[in-house]
Every structure is written in structure tokens, then in C-alpha cells.
Amino acid sequence: MNENKVIEVSKLTKKFGNFTAVDHISFDVRKGEIFGFLGANGAGKTTAMQMLCGISKPTSGKGTVAGFDILKENEKIKHNIGYMSQKFSLYEDLKVWENIRLFGGIYGMKENEINEKTDELLYRLKFEKERDTMVKSLPLGWKQKLAFSVAIFHTPQIVFLDEPTGGVDPAMRRQFWEMIYEASDQGITVFVTTHYMDEAEYCNRVSIMVDGRIDALDTPINLKEMYLAQSMDEVFRKLARKATRVEN
Amino acid sequence: MILVKNLHKTYGKVTALNNLSFTVNDGEIFGVIGPDGSGKTSLFRILASVLLPNSGSAEMNGLSVSKDFKKIRNIIGYMPGRFSLYQDLSVEENLKFFATIFSTTIEENYHLIKDIYQQIEPFKKRRAGALSGGMKQKLALSCALIHKPEVLILDEPTTGVDPVSRKEFWDMLKRLKSEGITILVSTAYMDEAGLCDRIALMREGNFIATDTPQNIINSYNETLLAVQTENMSASLSDLRNHPKVKTCFAFGNQHHITVHADLSISDLQHYLNEKGYSTVEIKAIEPTVEDCFMALTNNP
Amino acid sequence: MKQFLAFVKKEFYHILRDGRTMLILLGMPIVQILLFGFAINMEVQNIRTVIFDPAQDAITTQISRRIAANRYFNMNKYVSSFDEINRLLQQGEIDVAIVYEQNFNENLIHTKKAQLQIITDASNPNTGTIVANYVMAIIGDYQKEMLRTNSIPYQINIENKLLYNPEMRSAYTFVPGIMGLVLLVICAIMTSISIVREKERGTMEVLLASPLKSWTVLISKTIPYLTLSFVNLITILLLSVYILNVPIQGSLVLLIFISVLFIFLALSLGLLISTAVDTQVVAVLISGIGLMMPALILSGMIFPIENMPLPLQWASSIVPARWYISAVKKVMIEGLGVAHIIKELSVIIGMIIFLIGASIANIKNRLA
Numbered sequence: 001m002n003e004n005k006v007i008e009v010s011k012l013t014k015k016f017g018n019f020t021a022v023d024h025i026s027f028d029v030r031k032g033e034i035f036g037f038l039g040a041n042g043a044g045k046t047t048a049m050q051m052l053c054g055i056s057k058p059t060s061g062k063g064t065v066a067g068f069d070i071l072k073e074n075e076k077i078k079h080n081i082g083y084m085s086q087k088f089s090l091y092e093d094l095k096v097w098e099n100i101r102l103f104g105g106i107y108g109m110k111e112n113e114i115n116e117k118t119d120e121l122l123y124r125l126k127f128e129k130e131r132d133t134m135v136k137s138l139p140l141g142w143k144q145k146l147a148f149s150v151a152i153f154h155t156p157q158i159v160f161l162d163e164p165t166g167g168v169d170p171a172m173r174r175q176f177w178e179m180i181y182e183a184s185d186q187g188i189t190v191f192v193t194t195h196y197m198d199e200a201e202y203c204n205r206v207s208i209m210v211d212g213r214i215d216a217l218d219t220p221i222n223l224k225e226m227y228l229a230q231s232m233d234e235v236f237r238k239l240a241r242k243a244t245r246v247e248n
Numbered sequence: 249m250i251l252v253k254n255l256h257k258t259y260g261k262v263t264a265l266n267n268l269s270f271t272v273n274d275g276e277i278f279g280v281i282g283p284d285g286s287g288k289t290s291l292f293r294i295l296a297s298v299l300l301p302n303s304g305s306a307e308m309n310g311l312s313v314s315k316d317f318k319k320i321r322n323i324i325g326y327m328p329g330r331f332s333l334y335q336d337l338s339v340e341e342n343l344k345f346f347a348t349i350f351s352t353t354i355e356e357n358y359h360l361i362k363d364i365y366q367q368i369e370p371f372k373k374r375r376a377g378a379l380s381g382g383m384k385q386k387l388a389l390s391c392a393l394i395h396k397p398e399v400l401i402l403d404e405p406t407t408g409v410d411p412v413s414r415k416e417f418w419d420m421l422k423r424l425k426s427e428g429i430t431i432l433v434s435t436a437y438m439d440e441a442g443l444c445d446r447i448a449l450m451r452e453g454n455f456i457a458t459d460t461p462q463n464i465i466n467s468y469n470e471t472l473l474a475v476q477t478e479n480m481s482a483s484l485s486d487l488r489n490h491p492k493v494k495t496c497f498a499f500g501n502q503h504h505i506t507v508h509a510d511l512s513i514s515d516l517q518h519y520l521n522e523k524g525y526s527t528v529e530i531k532a533i534e535p536t537v538e539d540c541f542m543a544l545t546n547n548p
Numbered sequence: 549m550k551q552f553l554a555f556v557k558k559e560f561y562h563i564l565r566d567g568r569t570m571l572i573l574l575g576m577p578i579v580q581i582l583l584f585g586f587a588i589n590m591e592v593q594n595i596r597t598v599i600f601d602p603a604q605d606a607i608t609t610q611i612s613r614r615i616a617a618n619r620y621f622n623m624n625k626y627v628s629s630f631d632e633i634n635r636l637l638q639q640g641e642i643d644v645a646i647v648y649e650q651n652f653n654e655n656l657i658h659t660k661k662a663q664l665q666i667i668t669d670a671s672n673p674n675t676g677t678i679v680a681n682y683v684m685a686i687i688g689d690y691q692k693e694m695l696r697t698n699s700i701p702y703q704i705n706i707e708n709k710l711l712y713n714p715e716m717r718s719a720y721t722f723v724p725g726i727m728g729l730v731l732l733v734i735c736a737i738m739t740s741i742s743i744v745r746e747k748e749r750g751t752m753e754v755l756l757a758s759p760l761k762s763w764t765v766l767i768s769k770t771i772p773y774l775t776l777s778f779v780n781l782i783t784i785l786l787l788s789v790y791i792l793n794v795p796i797q798g799s800l801v802l803l804i805f806i807s808v809l810f811i812f813l814a815l816s817l818g819l820l821i822s823t824a825v826d827t828q829v830v831a832v833l834i835s836g837i838g839l840m841m842p843a844l845i846l847s848g849m850i851f852p853i854e855n856m857p858l859p860l861q862w863a864s865s866i867v868p869a870r871w872y873i874s875a876v877k878k879v880m881i882e883g884l885g886v887a888h889i890i891k892e893l894s895v896i897i898g899m900i901i902f903l904i905g906a907s908i909a910n911i912k913n914r915l916a
Contacts, residue, residue: 039410040382040410040412040413041380041381041382041408041409041410041413042380042381042382043410139285140283140284140285141283163408166284166407166408166436167283167284167404167407167436168283168284168436169282169283169286169451169541169545170283170438170497170538170541170542170545171497171542171545171546172283174497174498177498178484178498181481185481195408195409195410195411195414196437197411197500198498198499198500201500201501202480202498202500220501221501231500231501232500233411236410236411236412237411237412237415240410240411240412241412293753293915296753296757297756297757297914298753298756298757298914298915299914299915300914317913317914318759321756321757321758321759322759324757326753326754326757327754328750328753328754330749330750330753331750332749332750332751332753332754333751333754334558334562334751335749336561336562336565336566337558337561337562341558341561344554345554345555345558346754346758348550348551348554349551349554349555349755349758349759349760350758350759351550351551351759391754392754401757
């Protein structure tokens, strides 16, 4: 395995009955890269991501995530990744510090390490005053920033973000992306899905799934050149129009 | 016509709507645009007569949403933010059910939903729960339309829907508008603003601007530049460190910056070159609605 | 009307398409009947009996003969002293001893009262109680007959040495309890869950914004569960008559009538819960703890109400199932007529009126 590749999959496939949700996808992601994982609803993004996180077993194909085999070592994968989605990330009825503590504990971090990093995290987010605030009373943008920080609290090799910025206000959305950049600078690989096409531009490389296959994978600049498009939005539309499969 | 006066709604200590007043004209697409938690859903629920305001009034074609709710419910089509159809009923059964409870039939108003429903008709025997994003939205819209409402109230119909399906959805709204239906729609996607006749930018229970998208853009009074360099993430902080740059945000493959009027493009070019950037492209640009929203929320 | 029918149809789809829940709802009464009827067999047979009869008159002989003739009792012998009874009980050779007072008949004629004592083996209190109950039932029957032939009301005072469980108890007395429980579960719990589910899934919001009336929604929700309840009611009655050999002693029409009343009571309970609650979990908790537990514990199904501490006895009187179970027992098992269940009927009807009133007051035309 190449040292620099934190995700490497080959012909990964997932079938549900006679429906092929993910159809022989092969790609790799480099350490510290921000990898945009785009696709229309029902293109197979979620299923593919579940396989990479070790939650769902592929029907066929192979691959490694964070250096571990996705077929045999999925439990080890879980220790080395972080996950955040728009729908669920934090416990609303726990306080800010309790959430941080909880997730630190889940990933087996030591007590003093948790305490130290909690202070640092709250300081960095300028959240010191909100330490004892219930998560449910934080504004959405703050929640998402906190959720992201918690997802990378145990310094995973890769963090998976599933539509992390849906519904977040424009300024917050950008602050969120700046946090993604910082994480990437620290060497954390970021694997992100989004429906905001301007955010696709911020990624180092972007893959676009159509009908369970990866139909395009390159840097935003190259993709725009290849599809003679002004923006990623246009690239996406040109590709997604080709979709033939019935949404499931 | 929808006439809203001093609409106020609180939940305990939280103010969801802060004395909102606005009008929506017949046959227009009126967009309420703002992030989650800005109060869009509370507003739409009140207009759909399923929630009572603390104070203020809202009238729809002369009917009060508080007092005449029974009549209101005959003339509106409401699509809540959450997917609100019966997941264990088929596409066809859902549509039939909603037609019946509005005392009509699918056949009677088929012309209205034809364009939309035809796209999902091949799967009419499929359970609604087994549809995905775009198709669910189409079914929900068909159900909200089946009784030929005079006013359509759509709460975030495109949230979580991919750009292609979103585009299709907006095309459908355009066609419905041409049928004379007044459409109230909310969204968190700023890029959808341009598709509305008039928009209200909403934040923390207030409308911070209400006008046509073009007028909102015209009233933007900052100097806006778009900057591209070979290292976008590094240039973000370098730009922010420039004393005459007020704000700097990433916008796709560019940075949008607002600057003091006396900063010339060439000065900035020079500054960036000195910082070590070799490919620097700067141009003055027209703001987008998103720029306007950010400017308005920055200086309240 | 068309709206209403469309809604009812939709409700049937929901239920029919949720196969697992259907199976539980339809299978539950069968499993419960079989479980209580066979696995937990409360019947005691071949009761070894001795009689101590210092009176030896016409009445005592008649009573003794009746006991001896009963299929549950094996008459061992007559004994002549308490000491002997004690010895036999201690050695476990007998289950019960019946003791008449001296001059039993004379006392009965002159003072209208006579004493009889039942001494049972206390080592198994449950069996002991059941045996005592059997004896009392036999004597009770005898007394009833005496009342019919004599104008003077005689009274045989039975002194039970084990005043533990004075209720008549055997496998089939569970049938009324199961009927109460099943109807309560289906009507109250399932109805409330199905309404609250619409709130939770967000479909209620669309219904609210439609011209559909709130009460149409609520009433149409109850129809499928009403139907299911009937199916279950019939299952239970068939099982109890043909499998448990518990004949319906009283009027079937009356039995069905009180069951329908109870179904309405349970439905109105379900409606009230659903108008007050917003999530399915809370609905289940309230129904489970607020309805099921009292129905099991306070209704007299398992623990006799007469033996409860007074405060619990009071509490039991607001448990709807208690009144239904009591009425069913009287009609189905004891074969009594409508005149004997006036109290139960009035309580049930009163509760229905109260609950429906409360639900109507609670119905909302909007979200909370």
C-alpha cells in the first residue's frame, strides 16, 4: 500500500437484491486531501460512504481505509475515522463539554488528554462561555462547527462529512470550510458530500457519482476544462443529466 | 393577495417571528430566504393556518388565517418541510387519498399536476417510502396541488435535494405560476433567490430585506471584488490582513472581498504579488444574493 | 362521507401492511388464552377430604353428600376429633377438612344461622385457597336451593381457616381478564399510537392544513381498531368455549353489549391520550404504565380486590378494566342477568361520557 493513500478501493460493489446501489467503484484518496464526493440523490453516495466507514459490508470488491481492510478490519477502521452528518452529530440534551467528553471517551482517549484538548478546543472556537450550554440551545452554525471539532477530536486519519453545511447561513458555511482547511493542513483527510456546488470548488479533488458509478474524478479545474463548464454546478448538471437509473 | 401585519411568534423566551409585515401579490413567486432557525417554518405554519401567532394578523385573499382557517384550508396547498406523506402507501394511493380529503379526484385536476406526476407515474405502485429525494418532492408537490389551490405554501421543498432535481423543481414552480397560482416558497439555498419574483431575506425572525432579487442586488452598497490566486486557502488570510479589505469569503473558486472604496485593483494586485502570489486575477463583480445576505447580516 | 371512507381505507392499509404488528394483535389473545388456560393451570383436582360432623343431621349429611359427589373431591373418611384433623393435615394425608358445629340443623332452624369451618392445608396457600373456594361454591349452591324451597332465609356461616383468597379461581376465570386486557391494548394503545404517529411523522401537519375536520381524523382512526377488537373478541369467546370448555352461562347478547361498551371506553381513552401526547414513545409509556399495569394488577384479574389495602381498593375503582372484568364474570361465568351488572354498566357509561368529553375539549385544530 502506498504510504500516502489513506483510502484505496477497487471495484467496490454493493447490491441490495438485484439492485446495484454501488457499481464497481475504484478510487483513492491521499493523506490530507479534501475529497468532494458528489452525486444526485439516489446515486449511491450514502451506501458507498457506509462501506468506507465499515458500517456496511461490500458485496464484492476490496479496499483499505486508514490502512485497514474494509472487509476484515472494519472495527479498526472505526477507531481511525471521524464521522459527522447534518442529521446527527451531537446529543442535543447534553452540555457542550459533556458531548466532547463523551466522544473522547468513545474513542478511548485518556481523561487528562480529554480535559486538555477540551480547553484548547473551546478556546480555539471561542466557545469558552458556552462550555455548560445545552447543545440544543446553540445556533445551527455553532452546532455544526462544534460537531466538526468533536468529529476530529481524537485526531482521526480521515473524517467523513455527510452534507455538513445544509441549511447553515452563508457566513457560517464559509467559516466551517475554513475549519476544514485547517484540519486538512494538520494532515487529516476530509471526505465530504455536499449539495452546494460552490463548496465543490473548495475541494482538492471531486468525484461525481451517477447511477452507482463514479463518472468523473479530478480536480475542479480539470473537470471544468474537460466538460467545458464555467462552474462545478454546470459540470454536475452535465453529468447528472446522464443518469438513467430509477431513483430508489 | 397575502397581507401580513405585525406577525409575532415566540416560543418561551425565543422569538421566532419579530413583528413581520409584508404582502405577496397574486400570481407571484415569493421566496423567503434564510438559514435554518431564522423563523421560516414558523411563518409558513402560521400562513398555512396550522399555528397561531402570538399577535398580528395574516390574511389570504381576504380570509384571516386565525379566524377563517376552515375556508383557508380549502384554498391553500401546503407542503411542510419534512416529507409528510404516508411512507407505507403507494404513490398512487397517497395522491388518491389527498384528492379525496379535498373532495376532488385525480382526474379533475390532472392537467395541473400532469407535468410533475408523469415523471413519477411509472412508479405509481411503489410505496412512497421507497422513493428518493427528488421523487418524494415531486409526489409531495402533486399531493399539495391536487385540489387546485389558489396559494401554494412550500416550506424548504428543495432542502437536501441535488442541484439537478432542484432545477427541475423550480421549473415546475414556474409553470404553476403561469397557471395563476400564488407561490410562497422558502429555501436556505441562496442561489435559488434569482428564481423568485420577489424575495425576503430572513434572519432571526426578521426580514432584513424584501424586494425583487435585482433590486436587492442594486441596493448593495459595498465595493465587491473577486480574487483568484494559485493558493486560495493561503490568500484568504493574506487578504483579510490587508487594512482596506473589510470582509473576505470564499465563493467557489474565487474569493469575494469587500473593500474600502479607495483601494484600487492594481494596489491589491501589487499587494498580493508582494506576498508571493504569481497568478493573481482580480475583477470588480456584481454581487449575488448571497453577497447581499452576508453584507446585510454583517452590518445589521 | 367520502373523505371519511377514504381515511378509514387508508388506516386499514397502514394496519394490513404492517404484518408483524397485525400478527401480534391477532395472535395475542390466542397466546394469552392458551397460556392462562393451560400453562398456568389453577385447577386442583382429587382433593383429599375428611369431614368432622358432630351434628350428623339431615342438612350436614346433604352438604357432605354434595361435596363427595363433586368431581374435584375425593372423600376419604369421617373423623371424630380436631386432633385427628391436625395429625392428618400435618402428615400431608389430606388437603381439606370440613367441620360442622354441633346441632347444625337445630341452630339453623332456631337462630337461622349455623357455623361451618373449612380447614385447609396451608403449606401451599394457593391450593388451599382454591380448595376452600370450591367448598364454598358448593355450599353456596346448596344455600341458593334452600332459599328457593324455604321462605325463611337460612344462613350458613362459613369460617375459612385460611382467609387468604376468597375469590373463586380456576383457569377459566382468567377469560374475562384476558378479554379486558386485549380490548384495552388494541383499542386504547393502538389507537393512540396510530394518531400520535401522524403527529410524529409530520403527516398531521398536512391533514391540519386540509379541510378535513379533526374529529373526522380521530373517528376514522378508531374504525379499524374497532374491527380488530371484534375479531379478537370472537376469537377469545370461541377459544374459551371450545378449547377451555368454559360455556357462556349468561346471555351472549348481553356479553357482547358490555364488550362493545368497553371497546368504546377503551377507544375514548386512546383518543384522550393521543390528544395530549406528541410522541409515540410517550403514548406507549402512558398506555403501558397508565393502563396496562392497573388493568393487570388492580382490576382483580390476578389479585383479588377484596384483599387489597383500602387505598388500592379505591384506586381500583377508577380502573376501567375492573368494571368490565367484573361484569363479564357475572354474565359469562356466573350466568347473571342485566339486573346484577347495573353498577358496572353505569360506571362504564359514566367513564365513556367523561372521556369523550375530555377528548373533545382537547382536540386541536392546530399544532401545539
